[in-house]
Structure formats: structure tokens, C-alpha cells
Amino acid sequence: MYNNEITPFKHLLLICLVIFLGGCAAPGYGPIVEDLSVQARPSERMPSSSTNAPTDTLVTSQAPTLVVTAKPKPYVAPKADVTITAQPISNQVATGSVVQEIILPVVQESPLPPSNQAVVEQLLAEADQLKAQGKVTQAVIQLQRAQRIAPREPKVYARLAALQLSLGEASRAEQLALKGLTLVPNKNSYQYYFWKLIGASRSHLGDTKGEAKAIAEAKKYK
Amino acid sequence: MWLFKFATVLLVVGTVALVYLDAQIRHRFEGHRWSLPAKVYARPLELFTGQQLATGQLDYELTQLGYRWVNHAKAPGQVQKTNQGIVIFSRGFRFADGDQKGHVVEVSLKRNKITGLRQTSGASIALLRLEPQLVGGIYPAHNEDRELIQLNDLPNGFIETLLAVEDRHYYSHYGVSPWGIARAMWANVKAGAVVQGGSTLTQQLVKNFYLTDRQTLWRKLIEAPMALLLNIHYSKDEVLEVYLNEVFVGQAGKRAIHGFGLASRFYFGQPLSELKLHQVALLVGLVKGPSYYNPQRHPERAIKRRNLVLSILAQQGLISEAQKMNYQGLPLDLTEASQVSRYPAYMDVVRQQLQQHYQASALSNHGLRIFTSLDPWVQHQADTAMVEQVNKLKQRHGNIEGLQGAAVVSHRGSGELLALVGDHNGGYAGHNWALDRSRQVGSLLKPVVHLAALETGQYSLVTSIDDAPIALPQADGSLWQPQNYDHKSHGKVPMYETLVKSYNQANVRLGLQVGVDKVLQQLRRMGVEQSIPAYPSVLLGAVEMSPLQVNQVYQTIASNGFYSPLSLVRQVTEANGRLLSHFPFAVRQSASNDSIYLLQHEMRMVAREGTARGVYRFLPKQQKVAAKTGTTNDQRDSWFAGFSGRHVATVWLGREDAKPTPLTGAGGALNVWGQMMQHLAYTDHEDIKPQSIDYYYLNITTGKAMPDNCPNGVWLPMLKTLAPPINTTCGY
Numbered sequence: 001m002y003n004n005e006i007t008p009f010k011h012l013l014l015i016c017l018v019i020f021l022g023g024c025a026a027p028g029y030g031p032i033v034e035d036l037s038v039q040a041r042p043s044e045r046m047p048s049s050s051t052n053a054p055t056d057t058l059v060t061s062q063a064p065t066l067v068v069t070a071k072p073k074p075y076v077a078p079k080a081d082v083t084i085t086a087q088p089i090s091n092q093v094a095t096g097s098v099v100q101e102i103i104l105p106v107v108q109e110s111p112l113p114p115s116n117q118a119v120v121e122q123l124l125a126e127a128d129q130l131k132a133q134g135k136v137t138q139a140v141i142q143l144q145r146a147q148r149i150a151p152r153e154p155k156v157y158a159r160l161a162a163l164q165l166s167l168g169e170a171s172r173a174e175q176l177a178l179k180g181l182t183l184v185p186n187k188n189s190y191q192y193y194f195w196k197l198i199g200a201s202r203s204h205l206g207d208t209k210g211e212a213k214a215i216a217e218a219k220k221y222k
Numbered sequence: 223m224w225l226f227k228f229a230t231v232l233l234v235v236g237t238v239a240l241v242y243l244d245a246q247i248r249h250r251f252e253g254h255r256w257s258l259p260a261k262v263y264a265r266p267l268e269l270f271t272g273q274q275l276a277t278g279q280l281d282y283e284l285t286q287l288g289y290r291w292v293n294h295a296k297a298p299g300q301v302q303k304t305n306q307g308i309v310i311f312s313r314g315f316r317f318a319d320g321d322q323k324g325h326v327v328e329v330s331l332k333r334n335k336i337t338g339l340r341q342t343s344g345a346s347i348a349l350l351r352l353e354p355q356l357v358g359g360i361y362p363a364h365n366e367d368r369e370l371i372q373l374n375d376l377p378n379g380f381i382e383t384l385l386a387v388e389d390r391h392y393y394s395h396y397g398v399s400p401w402g403i404a405r406a407m408w409a410n411v412k413a414g415a416v417v418q419g420g421s422t423l424t425q426q427l428v429k430n431f432y433l434t435d436r437q438t439l440w441r442k443l444i445e446a447p448m449a450l451l452l453n454i455h456y457s458k459d460e461v462l463e464v465y466l467n468e469v470f471v472g473q474a475g476k477r478a479i480h481g482f483g484l485a486s487r488f489y490f491g492q493p494l495s496e497l498k499l500h501q502v503a504l505l506v507g508l509v510k511g512p513s514y515y516n517p518q519r520h521p522e523r524a525i526k527r528r529n530l531v532l533s534i535l536a537q538q539g540l541i542s543e544a545q546k547m548n549y550q551g552l553p554l555d556l557t558e559a560s561q562v563s564r565y566p567a568y569m570d571v572v573r574q575q576l577q578q579h580y581q582a583s584a585l586s587n588h589g590l591r592i593f594t595s596l597d598p599w600v601q602h603q604a605d606t607a608m609v610e611q612v613n614k615l616k617q618r619h620g621n622i623e624g625l626q627g628a629a630v631v632s633h634r635g636s637g638e639l640l641a642l643v644g645d646h647n648g649g650y651a652g653h654n655w656a657l658d659r660s661r662q663v664g665s666l667l668k669p670v671v672h673l674a675a676l677e678t679g680q681y682s683l684v685t686s687i688d689d690a691p692i693a694l695p696q697a698d699g700s701l702w703q704p705q706n707y708d709h710k711s712h713g714k715v716p717m718y719e720t721l722v723k724s725y726n727q728a729n730v731r732l733g734l735q736v737g738v739d740k741v742l743q744q745l746r747r748m749g750v751e752q753s754i755p756a757y758p759s760v761l762l763g764a765v766e767m768s769p770l771q772v773n774q775v776y777q778t779i780a781s782n783g784f785y786s787p788l789s790l791v792r793q794v795t796e797a798n799g800r801l802l803s804h805f806p807f808a809v810r811q812s813a814s815n816d817s818i819y820l821l822q823h824e825m826r827m828v829a830r831e832g833t834a835r836g837v838y839r840f841l842p843k844q845q846k847v848a849a850k851t852g853t854t855n856d857q858r859d860s861w862f863a864g865f866s867g868r869h870v871a872t873v874w875l876g877r878e879d880a881k882p883t884p885l886t887g888a889g890g891a892l893n894v895w896g897q898m899m900q901h902l903a904y905t906d907h908e909d910i911k912p913q914s915i916d917y918y919y920l921n922i923t924t925g926k927a928m929p930d931n932c933p934n935g936v937w938l939p940m941l942k943t944l945a946p947p948i949n950t951t952c953g954y
Binding site: 117119121122123137138140141144145147148151152176178183186 | 320806
């Protein structure tokens, strides 16, 4: 609560603030959902020539602890009056058809076997539905929920990676697919899927050598 | 004439004052009424078929959430025991990913494992997410806390009770009640003292909402006109709703409890809508004097007051005499869950992290909802293990002056922080030992040395390493001569044994062969950012790290070589549920799958037969854990770090002044780690073996493979490329 005593001046200020910040909340000021992840900087990507053994060039590292070192963005969201709801939950939008063209074939070519956990299938279905509605952030949240429940389920990584790639987060997608690979040494359909996805990610990152290697790997499992 | 002039001036001044008051009233009433602290939530418990829970966990979590055990669960917040398990009537909740309705679900359990979830219709469902526990808030300077409610959140009988006690004619008076004042005055005159106030609820609201507590003449003068104005502008229901949220009903340390919504959570651990009449009567009774009638401190006064309220209800014919007697016979039914913040160390980190993204005022004023990964059960077990084991150590070794401790637990699969203990007694004041203080990590670094060696592709677990004494010249010309803990040398030993027995001399030699810089590069890839000079002593852990940093390194090992920063905030939303930020799961490969597979095997051997084997005093034999002990010079620091199928945990014990203790890693921190893990659910699964690796039956002295009918061999995983030819004889 504010200072209990009535102070007209303060109230005037407050009104100004509400109007001012209300303006900020008007549509057209960009996405409001902040993606506060720490992601590997391009220089930290695993050199694609040796996906199984990082070399010494990979020495730069991330913030050591829990600290989420997001790109510092000016803080916009909570307004002086939280009841102002100028905008619905904003969503990240897939970055254009180029990426869609890369990943769609991968997804269609190689349907993945169903998970043996009903809960995983349900959450993946919910995520698909959200994505279809254009609620991409919500879909990511559902997939992460599935990842926490079933961290050894390769299908979850397949979906997460595909979704990140469709958002243009190729580096993140590549790493998620690499993680997925470690879970499926004897599952050809997954090996194929992940290598294709890694290839697509590297292509997006301009890493042609790495892409070629990934495509060659994928072929082994076709 | 002057009288007329005076009257005119008075009229003008009065009108201006009234217009001014009116503006104030309307502005405050219609604008941003309260600054709401950010609410911090624990992770919601997800129940699904196949989910393994720990013994006692479900009961504990439901109690913390304020669920009541009943014979037949028929309202939200109730739970019922059945033959197969329990029936839960969950509450609805607004999650960051959308609203979720309450459900009635029968949960079948067998040895704490969920075998099925069924709705009352009989249909089975895949998943039930309980609402998350509210674990704290980020309060503004004035420390007011409240949980906003609306009239339709009120349980049956609430308004009737409130009005019967505080303002019988609320719906018929004009904001002030001359009759009420007269009655109060009469009562006061009769008693010869102020025993009754004549204030209406409207006046009480004006007093709390617009004016200070000071008994000034000005306040007295404007209170009544303001109440009248409020009454003119707004409906009775609107004013009542604001009153319900404004009223002061208790104090928890520095935190002021306002409004019946929060009061219900605070005293009963339940949402207001679930309260029964005896609980309602207590809350309404508290308005008269929240500290005098404080049910936690003065239960007998509180019962008396509550029963008086129930008597008033009976007098006014709102309940029958029999109902009155029935309710008066009930206990206070206060919540068993402590209302003091139980998670100071964790909340500390949440706050730190949020302050990087949000302004302090945004956190304390806008009712933001912060969803974290805090696991109340894990935190509870970590706190308990720390307190109990530290006490035991003190009994065994005599008082260890200034003994401190810290523990960090994260989720192996996701890298989320589940629990933090920042102090030897669970609470903490001042230093958060899990983050703020760095200590030398000793042998905890040896797995990193081994990983760096394995990453070269030239070492196998049976590569022979010399454990002979070693002396290295230092910059100042003196010699550095590290020794083994037992002051003996063990000759040539297979690499895995140097970790299992934690031989210093052999590990220094191994590290020098690989290169100190390579070891440090590996460490950096696993999330340790600070610059560390490349001295050989680093190989024995002459590196200062906080327990949190250590856990980050072990988290990377546990998650198959993929680094992801330990995180604890999942999402932040506005009060209305609008999503503001979320933290996507991201990983970065920091070591090859092959090397990690071999390292994990070594670390499991450390727990089975090596320096960490004491954990099996706490854990069942079949549970797989991988771990490492750490002890620094003169036993200044006692460390233990490792992971099970589900959890990664690090424990540190040591003195505040960093003086020697009687504790080794195995003699101190291991006990806290062991007790904690003993009470956490675990899931075991086979490690996924990379295609490049196979198991071989090896003669340890020669390092050669031999037929599996030979005696004294060991099955070990090896890179196929390094595999020795299989001898046809046993090779002895």
C-alpha cells in the first residue's frame, strides 16, 4: 500500500506513470515474453568435425553457476497498473519458411516410434496442439515439462530440437539433437532423425563441412 | 453581514474540500489499490503412472498444500485413503501454461510407485499435476502481504458472520451509522470505558485505506464524510470486497498479513473458499485484535474469541444452538506447515537471479508469479540430513567450533536446482555457504583429471599409472611433494584404481601426462569460469569453488557430458497469468559420450568399493550411485559429490574460520549426502552404452583380456579401439 496519508502530488505522479507505462504496453512494442536462456555462443559450438570429442578450441565457457546471463533487455513488462492488459500472451513466431523447408522433410520422412510412456505422448500431443495454434512459447513449456518427467525419452529431444530450429535457434537445436543421439545408440530411426536435424541446424549456421558430415552419418541409418 | 460572508467562505471551503476528498476517494478506489508482493512457487508435483515417490513424500506434500484427510473427498483440497491408494480432489490453479481445473482422481500406489490414475468416471488419465506450494514472496519495504480475493471466493456464512460481528446494518446504512455510534456510546458510558467502537465497515475501511492510524482531529473530521462519499459512489458489495482485502489480520515477523485471502492461507494453509464455519469465526474474530487473539501464540484466547463469535451467530439466529455447540467443540484446525520461510538459501538465489531481469519495485509491487523448480520434499530431506548428521558428528568428535555446512541438489535430467542448504542448521543468517563461500575442493577434482585423460582417446580404465612418490620443483625452487592419504606408495596401478582409492601421487602423474592446461580446459567446459593458474597442485584440487559450482561440474558429468547451467526459475507471469519470461532448456556438449560413460563407471566403483563406499550404510545395495569424496589439507574441508539415477548432490562441511577439522570427506559430508539420498525417490535404469564401447573381462595385473572362466578378473567397459586381444589362457 502507499503511504497512508493522502498526498495529491504523489497521486498525480502515479496517474502520469500509469498513462506513460500504459503506452508502453500498447501493441507494437515487440514480443514481451523474454527468452532468458543461456545458450552456447556460436564460438562454443562443438566443432562439427568431431561431434564425439570436443577439442581444445572449445574452451570458452558459460557463466559458472545458476546465473542466467540473458541478453540484458530493457525491462518492459510489469506496468504500474497490473490490470492493464494491452496484449495477449505474445508468442515467438517461427522465422520464416526457409527453416520450415529444412525441417519439415526431416519430420515427415521419418516418423518416430511412439514413446512407451503415456504421459510423454500426452504432453507431446498438447505441445503439438499449442504449436498448431501459434502458441510456440507455450509449446516449448509443455515440451520442457515432458523433458523433466522423462529425461531419457529421445522423442522429447527430437521435438524440442525441431521446435528450436523452427524458431531459428539452430545452435540450440543442434545441441539438443546431439544430446538425443546419446540416448539412441541402437535405434536407427532416431539416429537418422537426429543426424538429419543436426545437418539442417548446421546448414542454418553456415557450417557446410559439419552439415556434410551429419548427412553422411544420417545415411548410415536410412 | 459578516456572518453571511463567513458562511459563504465556509461553504466554498467546505465544497472545495469535499470535491478534493471525493477525487482522492475515487482515485484510490478505482486505481491501483495495493502493491502486491511477487509470489514464489515451488515446482508442482506431477503424478503419473510409473512415477516413483519416496516413502512419506505424498503425505508430506499434501500436508504442505493444506489438504485435509476426510472419509469421502467431495470438495477441492480434500484427500481420502482407499484400498489401492488415495483419492485426491485437487484444486484448480493458474499455471504459466494456462488454467488447470481441479480434478477428482484416484491414485493407485504400490510401494510408493504410482500404478494407475483414474477419474471417478473410471476413465484412466495419464497425468495429474497438483497445484504448487507457495514458498515465499518478495516483499516491498512496508512488508504488507496479501492475496486478493473476490466476493465469490468466500465460503458459506462468511459475510453473515462478518456483518453479525462488525456491522449488523451494513447493507442499510449510509456509510456511517448514527445508531451504531449511539449504541456504542451508550455501551461505553455504561462500562465507563471504551468497550465498543461505533465504526461501520465503511469507516474502518476509510481509516485503514486512506488515513493514518494517528488519532488526529483532522482524521476524525474527515472520516465520516469520506465514508459517506464512498457509500455514494460505490455499491455495498464493491466496498465490502475492498474491505475484505484490506483488513489487517496478523503479523509474521516483519510481514504484515492483510486480507482474509492470505489470512486463510497463513492460519489454515487452505484457500478461503474451503473454510468451515469454525474457521470463518476465528478469522472474523481476529479483526478485533490480531496480535491479542493470535491463535498461534495464544490459542486459548483465540478459542474464546472464536466461540464468542459463534455465540453471536446463534444469538442472531444465524445458526442453531446445536450447531453452535458442535462448532465450539472443534479444535482451531491451524495448519501444521510452518509459515516462516523455510527456504532462505533457495529464496536468496531466486531473488538474486530475478534482480538481473526485474527492477526491485516490479518484484515487490506487481504481484508477479515466479515459478521455480524448488522441490519441497528434497529440500526438507536436505535440511533434515544436514541438521541431524551435523549433530551426530558433534557428538562423535566433541564440539567442532564454528562447524558450517552446505548442500546443493539438482535434477539429473534437467539441471534444475531442487534444494539448497546454506547453513549447518537449515536456516541461515548472513552467509549462504552454498554460494557465497568458495573452498578448495581437493579430490573432487580427480574425476575431471580422469575425464581429460579419457578425452584423449588414449587411456582406458586399466591403463597402468605409476603411484611412486613424486617431487616437482616450484617457482621458488622448493619441491612440491604430494603424498597419498595413507603415506604409502602403491606401485603401478590401473587407472580406475587411482580414482577408486583416490591416490594422490598417481593422479598427479596422470594429470601431468595429460597436461594441467587440458584438465583446466575440461573444467571450464563444465561450467567453471574463473581463471585458474595452471599449477600442478590444481590436479589435487587446489582450486576454490563454491558447493554450487562443484554441483555444476558434477551435473555435467551426470547428464552425460552435456552442460546446462543450473537453473531455478522456470517462468515468470503477471498476476493475471500473462507470461513475461521463461527459461528454455539448453544444453552444450562438453565431453564425449564415450568418455563420460567410462568415467561414470569409475565413479560407481568409487561408491561400491572405494573411498565413497560408506554411502551404502544408508542406501540399499541395488541402488546405483556414482560419487567422489574430497578432503583438503589438514582436513579443513569435508566434501562429497555424486549422483543417483535422479539426483545430483554436493555436500560440504568445514569450519567458518577454515581451520582443521576431525572430518574427512567420507567421515563428514558423506553422512549428510547418504542420509539425504536415502530419503529421496530413486529410479534406476541401465546406462545407455555407446556403440563404440564394449565390456571385457580383464586381468588387472596385466591389463589383458582373458576367458571369463579365469579367476580374479574384472569386467570393465573399454573403447573397442583400445581393446586388447583376448588371451586364450588366464595369463597368470
